[in-house]
Amino acid sequence: MNCDSLTTLHRISELAVENEPLYTLLTRALQILAEAPNFMRQPEASIFTVDRTTRTLRLEAQIGAETHVLPPGTSFPFDASPMGQVARTAETLLICRNSFPPPMRFHAPCQHAIALRADASPIAVLNLSLSEGTNTPLSTFQSELLGALAPMLGRIVRHHLNHRQQVRLAAIVHENPHPILECDTEGNILYTNPATRKIMWQHAIDATELIPENHIEYVQTCLANHAPLQVQNTVKNSTYSWSYIHANETDAVHLYGLDITEHRLIERQLTHDAMHDRLTGLPNRNYLLSLVKNSLTLIRRRPDYLFALLLIDIHNFKSIIESLGYPAAEAVLKETARRLSSWTARGNTLARLGGDEFALLIEDIGNASAAIEAAHIINGQINEPIQIDQHPTGIHISINIGIAIGDADIENAEALLQNASTAVYRCKREDSTGIEVFNKQMHLAAINRLQVQAELKKALQRNELxxxxxxxxxxxxxxxxxxxxxxxxxxxxxxLIGPAHFIGIAEESGLIHELGRYVLETACRQLAHWQHAHPSLIWISVNVATQQFLVDTLVQDMRSIIETTQADPRRLFIEITEGTAAKNPERAFRMLSDLRDCGIRIALDDFGTGYSSMAYLKRFPIDALKLDRSFISGLPENTDDAAIATSVITMAKSLGMKIVAEGVEHERQAMFLRSMGCDEVQGFLYGHPMPKEQATQVLVHGRPAN
Structure with a gap:
C-alpha cells in the first residue's frame, strides 16, 4: 500500500474519534476520498445506510451535490435501485448511470457500489465514481484502498447508528407515559424514568413498592431463560402489567410497566355484559345455563338435593308492542324484572332469556310442590297492573309458567331449559295463562310435533295434501x-290424516303460508271447473288461518290466484275466525274491505266462541255468520244453547247476514234451526267431507245423499 493510501486511511480514521453528526463525518470522508490522488475519476460519491427491518436505504451523505436532487435523509426501498442487491448480498457492483431512477442519477457514466460492513451483514452502501466505463478495471491502488476503507467506514457508521438509536430510545424512555425501570442481576433498581417517578410521587411509595412482590425471582427467571416474563400486580387500587425483558448486550433487565386499571375495568364490564341482559341488568341465558350446569352436577353427587327451573313467559306480549310501542314494552319488562327480583334474596337466580321470557332457578327446594307454590306466588305478583307513562290507567299482563324439576338423568342444562319451554308451550297451546309442570309425555309430544313438522314440509313438496x-x-x-x-x-x-293433527303445527312452524296458498289455489281451480260444468253451484268457502290472513300480500295473492284459475270471486267465501279479526281489528277491517272489493265474500267462522264479537259485526264487511258446533250439539234440549243459537240467528237476520249452522248431526237439531230461521246447515246429518269426485256426484243431484 503506497503512501497516498496510508495518508487517506489515516485522515479517515481520525474521523472516528470526532464528536460530530454522522452526516458531517461521512461528508468529510467522501471529500477525503475525492482528494486522494488517482482514486476517483469524478468527484461524485454517496453513502446510504441499510435498514433491514423496513428493507430500505437512507441517504446519509453525498458530494457532487449539484448533480443530485435527493436531500439527505431520503429513504427508498431496496428494489428501487441496484444498491438494494448490494445491501442484500454484500457483493460489489458496477452500476450504470441509467440503472438509477432520474432523481438518483449521477453525472459519471457508472459508479461502483461497495458494501460497508461492521459485522457479517452490510450496514451501508458506498457509491464511488472509480472508472470511466464498464470495461475499465480498478487499479491496484484503488482495490487496496477500498479493501481497507470499507470496514473502517463501516465501524464509523455502526458507532453512530448505535448512538442515534440510543438517543432515540432514551427519548422514548424519558417521554414514555408508562413506567420503565432497569435492574441489575440482583434485582437492584438502576434507573427509573419520569413516568415511574410520577407514579411513586402520586402514591407516596418508593420503587420497591411499585414493582411486583417476587421481583428478584422474576429477574432471575428472565435471565436464566433469556425470555420475556409478564407479571401483574396491584398498587393502591391500580393494576399494572410488567414485562421483564433481558437486555442482550448487558446483564441488565428492563421492566416495562403498563397501567391496565382501565383495561381491567372495561374487561370486567365486557364480561358482565356478556353474561347479563342490558335492558334489565339480570343474568342472561348464558349465565343461567352455567348455573343450571352446576346444579345438575350437584344433584348427581347429592341424592337429597333438588332444584327447579321456572320459565316465565308474558302472555300476548307482542300485542303490547303493537299497540303501545317499544318504550312501553320495555317498561313492562323492567317492571316485571323488578317484581320477580324479590326471589333472588333467597339465594335463587332470576334471568332474562330474551324477548318476553324470564327464568327463575330455585335452588335446594324440598319437593316439586314447592316449585308449584312458587309459581302461584309469582302469578300473584305479576297480576297487579303495571303503571307506565304511556298508559296511566295501568297495563294488565298475565304469564305462562313452565316448571322443569332438576333430575340426575337430564343430559345437560339446555335439555332442562327445553323441558321448561315445552311446559310453557303446553300453556300457550291452550291460548290461556297457567302453570304446567313438565313430564315425559310432553317430551314425547314435542318430539312428535317436530316429526310431523318435518314430514309436513316433505308432504308439501310431494303433493300429499x-x-x-x-x-x-x-x-x-x-x-x-x-x-x-x-x-x-x-x-x-x-x-288419511285430519287437519286437527297438523294445522296447529303448520301455524307454529310457518308452513301455514305455503299450505294455505295450496288450499286457496286448489279450491279456486275446483271452483272454476265446477262453475262451468255445473252452474247451479253457488259457492265454495275456504278457511284462512290467522298468520295467513295478516300477511300484507294476501289480497294481492288472491287477485293473482283468481286471475290464474279464472274462478268467479263472487262464488268464493273466505272464512276467518273471531280471534283472527280481534288480533288487529284495524288491519282486519282494511283486509276484509279489500277482499270484498275483489268480489270475494266474507264469513265469520266459529261465531260466539271468540272475543267481543258484537263490536265487530256492525263494522266489518261480513256476509255470513257460521254458528259454532259447540252451540249445536245440545239443541234443542239444552236451554242455554238454544237461547244462544236463537239470539245469534236473530241478530244475523237483523244485520242482513246469512247464518250457517255447523256440526248438525241429528234431525231434531235441523228442525229447531229451521224453526228459528237459520238459512243453511252443514254436518254429518247431510254429508261428511268428501273427495272432489264424490262431491261432484252430490253437485249433480243437488240434494243430500240420504
Whole structure:
C-alpha cells in the first residue's frame, strides 16, 4: 500500500474519534476520498445506510451535490435501485448511470457500489465514481484502498447508528407515559424514568413498592431463560402489567410497566355484559345455563338435593308492542324484572332469556310442590297492573309458567331449559295463562310435533295434501248451496290424516303460508271447473288461518290466484275466525274491505266462541255468520244453547247476514234451526267431507245423499 493510501486511511480514521453528526463525518470522508490522488475519476460519491427491518436505504451523505436532487435523509426501498442487491448480498457492483431512477442519477457514466460492513451483514452502501466505463478495471491502488476503507467506514457508521438509536430510545424512555425501570442481576433498581417517578410521587411509595412482590425471582427467571416474563400486580387500587425483558448486550433487565386499571375495568364490564341482559341488568341465558350446569352436577353427587327451573313467559306480549310501542314494552319488562327480583334474596337466580321470557332457578327446594307454590306466588305478583307513562290507567299482563324439576338423568342444562319451554308451550297451546309442570309425555309430544313438522314440509313438496269438500244445504228446501273446502293429508304410511293433527303445527312452524296458498289455489281451480260444468253451484268457502290472513300480500295473492284459475270471486267465501279479526281489528277491517272489493265474500267462522264479537259485526264487511258446533250439539234440549243459537240467528237476520249452522248431526237439531230461521246447515246429518269426485256426484243431484 503506497503512501497516498496510508495518508487517506489515516485522515479517515481520525474521523472516528470526532464528536460530530454522522452526516458531517461521512461528508468529510467522501471529500477525503475525492482528494486522494488517482482514486476517483469524478468527484461524485454517496453513502446510504441499510435498514433491514423496513428493507430500505437512507441517504446519509453525498458530494457532487449539484448533480443530485435527493436531500439527505431520503429513504427508498431496496428494489428501487441496484444498491438494494448490494445491501442484500454484500457483493460489489458496477452500476450504470441509467440503472438509477432520474432523481438518483449521477453525472459519471457508472459508479461502483461497495458494501460497508461492521459485522457479517452490510450496514451501508458506498457509491464511488472509480472508472470511466464498464470495461475499465480498478487499479491496484484503488482495490487496496477500498479493501481497507470499507470496514473502517463501516465501524464509523455502526458507532453512530448505535448512538442515534440510543438517543432515540432514551427519548422514548424519558417521554414514555408508562413506567420503565432497569435492574441489575440482583434485582437492584438502576434507573427509573419520569413516568415511574410520577407514579411513586402520586402514591407516596418508593420503587420497591411499585414493582411486583417476587421481583428478584422474576429477574432471575428472565435471565436464566433469556425470555420475556409478564407479571401483574396491584398498587393502591391500580393494576399494572410488567414485562421483564433481558437486555442482550448487558446483564441488565428492563421492566416495562403498563397501567391496565382501565383495561381491567372495561374487561370486567365486557364480561358482565356478556353474561347479563342490558335492558334489565339480570343474568342472561348464558349465565343461567352455567348455573343450571352446576346444579345438575350437584344433584348427581347429592341424592337429597333438588332444584327447579321456572320459565316465565308474558302472555300476548307482542300485542303490547303493537299497540303501545317499544318504550312501553320495555317498561313492562323492567317492571316485571323488578317484581320477580324479590326471589333472588333467597339465594335463587332470576334471568332474562330474551324477548318476553324470564327464568327463575330455585335452588335446594324440598319437593316439586314447592316449585308449584312458587309459581302461584309469582302469578300473584305479576297480576297487579303495571303503571307506565304511556298508559296511566295501568297495563294488565298475565304469564305462562313452565316448571322443569332438576333430575340426575337430564343430559345437560339446555335439555332442562327445553323441558321448561315445552311446559310453557303446553300453556300457550291452550291460548290461556297457567302453570304446567313438565313430564315425559310432553317430551314425547314435542318430539312428535317436530316429526310431523318435518314430514309436513316433505308432504308439501310431494303433493300429499288433498282437499275434501263438505256440502252445505239450504234449510228451506235442502238444496245444495255450496261446499266448504277442508284439507287432508294423504300420509304414505299413516293414511288419511285430519287437519286437527297438523294445522296447529303448520301455524307454529310457518308452513301455514305455503299450505294455505295450496288450499286457496286448489279450491279456486275446483271452483272454476265446477262453475262451468255445473252452474247451479253457488259457492265454495275456504278457511284462512290467522298468520295467513295478516300477511300484507294476501289480497294481492288472491287477485293473482283468481286471475290464474279464472274462478268467479263472487262464488268464493273466505272464512276467518273471531280471534283472527280481534288480533288487529284495524288491519282486519282494511283486509276484509279489500277482499270484498275483489268480489270475494266474507264469513265469520266459529261465531260466539271468540272475543267481543258484537263490536265487530256492525263494522266489518261480513256476509255470513257460521254458528259454532259447540252451540249445536245440545239443541234443542239444552236451554242455554238454544237461547244462544236463537239470539245469534236473530241478530244475523237483523244485520242482513246469512247464518250457517255447523256440526248438525241429528234431525231434531235441523228442525229447531229451521224453526228459528237459520238459512243453511252443514254436518254429518247431510254429508261428511268428501273427495272432489264424490262431491261432484252430490253437485249433480243437488240434494243430500240420504
Amino acid at each position: 288433498r282437499l275434501y269438500y263438505q256440502p252445505v244445504f239450504s234449510l228451506v228446501d235442502l238444496r245444495l248451496r255450496g261446499f266448504e273446502a277442508l284439507v287432508r293429508w294423504q300420509h304414505p304410511s299413516r293414511g
